[in-house]
Amino acid sequence: MLHWNIKKIVAVLVLLFVLIAVFNFTGFSKNIKNFFFLISSPIQKAFWQAGKSISGFASGILEIKTLKKETEDLRLENQELLNQIAVLTELKRENETLRGALELGLEKELELMLVRVINKDISQDSILVNKGRKEGVLEGSAVITAQKVLLGKVRTVYEGFSEVVLISNKESSFGARIPERDADGVIKGKGSFNLSLDLIPREKEISEGDVVITSALGDVYPPGLLVGQIKTIKKSDVDPFQSAEVKAAFDINNLDYLFIVTAH
C-alpha cells in the first residue's frame, strides 16, 4: 500500500516538473497568466471597487467625514507643493551651475499613458495594471501618479496587462538625490513599502523632512520625480557614508489611476 502511494506521488511529481519546465521554457506561463487576468478583470474590478468603498466606509466611521476630505485634499496639495519645490530647487541649482557654460535644450516633456490598477500583491510590493503589450507598454518603463510621484517600473508585460514592481520592492535600487542639500545617494527598497537612502556622503548635512527625488544616475527613472521624504537618519563616525529611512510619497491605499512614462 505504502509502495503504491510512493509510486503515485513520484508519478505526480514527475508530471508536475515536466509541466512546470514546459510552461517556463516555452513562455506559456505568460499566456496562462494573461488568460486568467483577462477573464478575471471584470470580477476583480467589481471586488476592487467594493473593497475600496467598504474600506473607505469603515475608516469613515472612525473619522469625521469632512476632516477626512480636508486631510486628503491637504495631503495631495502638500505632495504637489513638495514636488514643485523639489523640481524648482533642482532646476535652480542646475541653472546656477551650468548657466553660461552649456546651452540647454528644451526640457522634454514626459509622454504618459493612463492605466488603472486592477490588482495588488502587497506582500511582494507589486501591482497589476490594465494595459500591456498591445497598448505599447515596454518593460522597464517608469510608473508615476498624477502628482509626479514615482511608484515603480514595469517588470513584466503581458498581452493586455503589465506587472509593476514598486520602488519599495526589495529588488528595487536606483539613484536619488536631496536637491536642497545637493546630496546624492541610492534608494533601496526594503519591502512593505519601506525605503532607505544609502551611500550619502557623511559630510552632507541632511535632516528629517528633506525631499528626495530621482536622479539621472543609472538612467533607471526620469530625473526629478518625487520619491519621498527623509524619516530618520543613521550616521556613524566610522562609516564614510550615512543612510536614512525614507517615507515613500505614494499611498498604496489610494492608488487607482496611474501613468506609465512611455518616453522622457
Place this chain on the structure above:
Amino acid sequence: MIKKIIFFIITFYILILLQTSFLVHFNVLGVVPNFVLIAVIFINLFSSSKQEKVLSALIGGFYLDVFSLDNRGGFFGFYTLVMLGLFLFLKVILEKYVRLPVIKKI
C-alpha cells in the same frame, strides 16, 4: 471526482480574487491573509480524503502562481511545488506524530 475538481476550481478562484482585489484594501501593516494557503492547510488537516488533499494543494498552488505578481523562486510553478510539499509534510506529520480527536460511535 470531477465534482470535487470543479468545486475546488471555483472555490479557490473566488478565494484568490478576494485575496488579490478585495482584501488588499484591508491590509494591516502591509499584510493580507493568504486565504488560499489557509484553505489548503485546513483541508489537509481535517479532510479524510487523500484526493481532496492533493487536489486542494495542486489547484491552490496553481492559482497562487497565476495571481502572484512576483514569481517567487524565479519560476512559474513555485507555489504549486510549495503546496505539494506542504501536503506531503502535513501527511507525514499527521500520520506519524498527531492523533486528532475523533468522535467514536457508541
